[in-house]
Amino acid sequence: MSNPILNLGATELGTAIRTGTLTVEDVVSAYLDQIDASNTAINAIISLRPRDEIMAEASEMGNSDPAGALHGLPIAVKDLADTKDLRTTHGSPIFKDHIPKADSLMVSRLRQAGALIIGKTNTPEFGLGSHTYNPVSGPTRNPYDLTRSAGGSSGGAGAALAARMVPLADGSDMMGSLRNPAGWNNVYGFRPSYGLVPPNPVGEVFLHQLSTAGPMARSVEDLELLLRVMAGPDPRSPHSGATFAQMDARSAKGTRIGWIGDWGGYFPMEPGVLNLCENGLTTLADLGCDIETIKPEFSPEKLWQSWITLRSWDIAGSYSYLYENPETRDLLKPELIWEIELGLSLSAQEINNASDIRSDWFRAVATMTDVDILALPSAQIFPFDVTLDWPKEIAGRRMDTYHRWMEVVIPASLIGLPALSVPVGFNQISLPMGLQLIGHRGSDARVLGLGHAYHQRTLWPQKHTPVLG
Numbered sequence: 179m180s181n182p183i184l185n186l187g188a189t190e191l192g193t194a195i196r197t198g199t200l201t202v203e204d205v206v207s208a209y210l211d212q213i214d215a216s217n218t219a220i221n222a223i224i225s226l227r228p229r230d231e232i233m234a235e236a237s238e239m240g241n242s243d244p245a246g247a248l249h250g251l252p253i254a255v256k257d258l259a260d261t262k263d264l265r266t267t268h269g270s271p272i273f274k275d276h277i278p279k280a281d282s283l284m285v286s287r288l289r290q291a292g293a294l295i296i297g298k299t300n301t302p303e304f305g306l307g308s309h310t311y312n313p314v315s316g317p318t319r320n321p322y323d324l325t326r327s328a329g330g331s332s333g334g335a336g337a338a339l340a341a342r343m344v345p346l347a348d349g350s351d352m353m354g355s356l357r358n359p360a361g362w363n364n365v366y367g368f369r370p371s372y373g374l375v376p377p378n379p380v381g382e383v384f385l386h387q388l389s390t391a392g393p394m395a396r397s398v399e400d401l402e403l404l405l406r407v408m409a410g411p412d413p414r415s416p417h418s419g420a421t422f423a424q425m426d427a428r429s430a431k432g433t434r435i436g437w438i439g440d441w442g443g444y445f446p447m448e449p450g451v452l453n454l455c456e457n458g459l460t461t462l463a464d465l466g467c468d469i470e471t472i473k474p475e476f477s478p479e480k481l482w483q484s485w486i487t488l489r490s491w492d493i494a495g496s497y498s499y500l501y502e503n504p505e506t507r508d509l510l511k512p513e514l515i516w517e518i519e520l521g522l523s524l525s526a527q528e529i530n531n532a533s534d535i536r537s538d539w540f541r542a543v544a545t546m547t548d549v550d551i552l553a554l555p556s557a558q559i560f561p562f563d564v565t566l567d568w569p570k571e572i573a574g575r576r577m578d579t580y581h582r583w584m585e586v587v588i589p590a591s592l593i594g595l596p597a598l599s600v601p602v603g604f605n606q607i608s609l610p611m612g613l614q615l616i617g618h619r620g621s622d623a624r625v626l627g628l629g630h631a632y633h634q635r636t637l638w639p640q641k642h643t644p645v646l647g
Contacts, residue, residue, distance in 0.1 A: 183208040185640070188251055188345040188400040195250045202240040202250030205345075206232060206294060209252045213343045216646050219324055222337035223254050223344075224315045225265040226297035235294055247407055249292030254344050256335055257298040257315075258305050259285050259391075260378075264295065269303040269312030271509045272500065282378045284348060284391050284408055291407040299334030299347060303511050304497065308358040308557070308584045309568060310334055317564050320362060321644035322610055326561035329359030335394050336363035340644055345395075346404050352389035353489070354556070354587030357599035360394055361556030361612020364601045365639050367394045368401050368626065370409065371619050372594025374422060379414035386492040387417065387594055396639040398425070398598075398630040405626075420620070426627035431466030433628055435459065435615075436549035438589075442473045445586050446575040448559040450605040455555045458602035458613045458632075465631055472549065476542050478585075480535050485588045486579070487524060487532035494521025513580045540593040544618065551628065556599040556612030558586050590614065596622040598629045601638035 183205055186194065194200040210229055217223050232252070239250050260266050260278035262285075267273045281289065289295065300318045302310050310333025311317035318333045320326040321341040328337040332349030336359030339347050349356030351369040360367025375391045377383065393404035402425050409422040437459055440447050463469050494517065500506040501518045510518075543552070562569050568580045577583045590597040596619070599612040617625040 181208045181211065184212055184342040187397050188395060189403050191251060191345055192247065192249065192403070196244055202236045202294070203233065205250060206236040206252045206296075209343060209345070210296070212341070216321075216341045216343060219319065219646065220321055220328075220337050220341055221316055221318050222300055222328070222334040222341065224257060224298050224300050224334070227264065232294065232296050239292070239294060244292060246291035247403060248288060248346070251293055251345055252296045253288060253293045253346055253348070254297045254299045254338060255285055255288070255295060256332055256348055256350060257301045258331070258350060259348065261285050261295060261298065264298065266298065267314045269301050269305070269314055271313050272506050274314045283376065283412060284378070287407055288348070299332070299338055301331045301334060304514060305331035305350065305352065305355060306493075306511070306514055306517065307331065307568060307580060308354055309566070310359070311564070319564050320561050321646060322364065322608060323561065325564060326609065327362070327564050329362035329557070329561065331355040332367070332394060333359045336360055336365055336367070339363065339365045339394055339396055340639070341646065342643070346400055347394040348391060348404070348408065349394045350389060350391045351591070353581060353591055354584050356392055356394055357556045357587055357597060357612065357614055358584060360599040361601070362561045362610055364610040364642055365394060365396050366398055366401055366601070366629065366633070367599045368392045368405065369590065369597045370405065370622050371420070371596045373415070373417040374420050374622060375408045376412040376415035376418035379412060382495060383414070384416055386495070388489060388492055388591060390594070398626055398633045402626055422622060424623065425630055426623040428627060429466065430462065430628050430631040433467045433551060434549045435462060435467050435469050435551045435553050436472040436546070437469055437553045438472060438474065439554070441478050444478045445558055446572040447555065448572055450560070451555050451558065451611055454602045454605065454611045455553070455613045458600065459553060461635055462628075462632060465635060470549070474542065476539060481539060481588055481592060482585060484532040484535035484539075485592055486520070487528055488536065488592075490517045490521035491524055491529055492521070493517040498522060516580075536592050539589075543593065543595070550617070551625065552589070552616040554586050554589065554614045554616065556587070556614050558583055560605055560609040560611060587614070590616045593619070595619055596625045598625050600629055600632055601636070603638065604642070
């Protein structure tokens with residue numbers, strides 16, 4: 179990556195543009211050149227706008243006053259978010275020619291902050307599964323090993339960041355969908371407290387609280403930059419209301435971290451995952467954190483049962499209209515059909531029981547007064563063969579669903595906790611891994627502050643860039 183612009187963080191680029199050290203055209207052209215050089219092999223960016231059209235917009239931005247914090251920064255939006263006049267497929271052949279007439283709320287906030295939308299990032303069909311492949315755009319490959327998965331569902335975003343094809347990326351996270359690809363691409367991904375980033379205000383907005391959008395970046399400082407744009411109340415969203423100003427600048431010293439690890443052997447782990455995460459915890463200990471191995475007094479199997487119930491109920495509510503139409507049902511992948519059928523089979527009592535478990539878990543975490551942060555691996559397995567649909571076993575233990583191999587992320591997802599995936603290094607065959615740092619509800623600033631201190635000590639994304647042919 180010979181162009182030094184690509185080694186600057188998004189915050190640095192913004193400063194350079196505002197002070198005139200760099201022009202918007204300089205920045206955008208550098209990233210488009212990198213896309214030309216790398217994207218054919220990786221397939222992270224899709225629906226890329228014509229270069230002359232993008233550069234004309236860059237020139238116009240360069241001749242105007244900065245519009246906001248993201249002025250002139252090229253961003254590709256995850257292909258689950260509507261972008262006006264730019265193809266949005268959701269990874270589904272049903273929507274392969276879909277051109278939205280309006281931006282989603284999150285995209286409109288990016289534009290208002292001055293971002294230059296250049297295209298989309300690839301995602302699995304409707305974002306289901308932590309492996310980015312679909313029949314419309316194909317698979318996204320890991321920049322650190324092109325034979326491996328980039329994760330998902332924000333796999334295109336994670337891979338594009340790692341390969342320096344964008345300076346920032348939006349992700350979304352239901353079941354680790356930005357934490358998994360962050361870990362697998364040696365970048366950062368932040369799932370904020372539920373409601374901090376409001377959902378698109380369409381359809382049902384009261385019941386389902388499992389998924390949220392969040393920022394991805396190569397530093398925590400850049401995560402903060404994008405989060406300030408994405409976050410903030412929207413009067414049409416009943417669960418929003420919080421604002422985000424800045425990360426907590428207090429010292430990491432004295433922060434109490436509860437390391438759950440594999441939850442006493444409950445989570446199967448590929449060899450090497452726990453070791454790398456423990457190396458990351460050693461760095462946090464060197465920063466003054468107090469690390470304690472803990473085993474929560476709660477049944478992780480109950481969490482799983484609550485999760486699959488509430489998740490399938492949510493998915494059935496969103497996509498049953500496609501299932502009920504025979505023409506579109508034939509175009510749905512089997513995993514989505516399984517989710518919808520499970521969701522439609524649930525009784526009101528089963529849903530209520532699942533939410534009871536969720537409520538009990540929230541109370542259990544909220545009353546953990548002896549820890550400030552919970553820590554878990556970002557995934558239970560290293561990036562796997564890109565040609566697989568999903569791993570059928572981990573460490574000899576069979577996976578009974580297409581997403582059980584990512585069970586380690588649901589303790590945060592189920593109850594809307596802020597969770598930051600930080601890089602922790604590479605295994606013996608140079609595959610990356612991440613560590614989740616999970617805070618109490620509303621402690622987003624503290625989680626990011628801890629992550630920032632960790633990043634300043636480690637600089638994993640800056641010191642270990644992928645080598646692409």
